[in-house]
Amino acid sequence: MxxxxxxxxxxxxxxxxxxxxxxxxxxxxxxxxxxxxxxxxxxxxxxxxxxxxSRAGLMVELMSERARELEQAVTDGPPPLGPGAEPEERLVAFLACVAELGARNGNLMAAHEHAMVTRKGAAEQPRERHPIYTFWHRHVSGLIAEARPDVDAEEIAHMLLGTLHMEPIASQLRAGGHERLAASFEVLVRGLIRGADHRG
Known part of the structure; x- marks a missing residue:
């Protein structure tokens, strides 16, 4: 029973x-x-x-489930998203997947963001402490630090991931478009990593 x-x-x-x-x-x-x-x-x-x-709890759980699929691919999947590729290629692949996740689940991301802002205790648990964001930030900053130990990897990771919450970008994702964001992420990543060849 x-x-x-x-x-x-x-x-x-x-x-x-x-x-x-x-x-x-x-x-x-x-x-x-x-x-x-x-x-x-x-x-x-x-x-x-x-x-x-609550409705907020439902939206948070649904977003968490979608994010867990990406986390599994990053941890155990094949390269370039998973282990085995150079940091630059892994970072490009990861940010492209984040952009696609946002486009496939644009309304969900909007609902999740609203749920995070309005749920009880939101002030005590800002977005940066949410498990999804924590994992994404740790992964992105780790890859940046590996490729560019001379830069502030944690701050740059916040800057990259923060673009997802900018309204012009968020509205593109809600409309289902992710190619433009993914291409722009790639330009930024390759410029950042290859900039190591020209510093000093």
Whole structure:
């Protein structure tokens, strides 16, 4: 009985996440309510609240699940995204994937950002301390430091990742466009890394 209940809970969780993701693909974030998600998932509203705590909790969990897929590719996947490639190529590949993730989940990222700002305790947990941002920043700054030990890798990583939250860039991602951002990231990365040949 307990095993069946756990299996039911796991199925409900996946159904809720899939329903939320599909609704966010078709509707602006403000139109994706807990009620609409519950109806699309075929569960009661109380089930959503029980599993995720709130609409904000649902959006944070959905974004976290998408980010975990990228984290797995970075940690264990093939190069250039995964280990085995030069830092420059890994950084270009990672930022291209971040741009694509933003474009594929533009409304989700907007909903997640809103959830992070409005959820209880947001002032005590700024964006920079969120596990997703922490991993992304650690990865980007680590690659920069490996290739350019002479620069402030942590600050540059904040600058690169911060562009995702600039409204002109965010609106491009919500519209589904990521190629322009990925190409610009590549120009910045290659200029930064190859600048080591001309310093001093």
């Amino acid at each position: 307990e095993r069946r209940e756990r299996a039911d809970a796991a199925r409900n969780r996946q159904a809720i996440l899939r329903a939320a993701e599909e609704l966010l693909r078709r509707h602006p974030p403000e139109q994706v309510s807990v009620e609409r998600v519950a109806a699309a998932a075929g569960v009661g509203k109380g089930t959503v609240f029980h599993r995720f705590g």
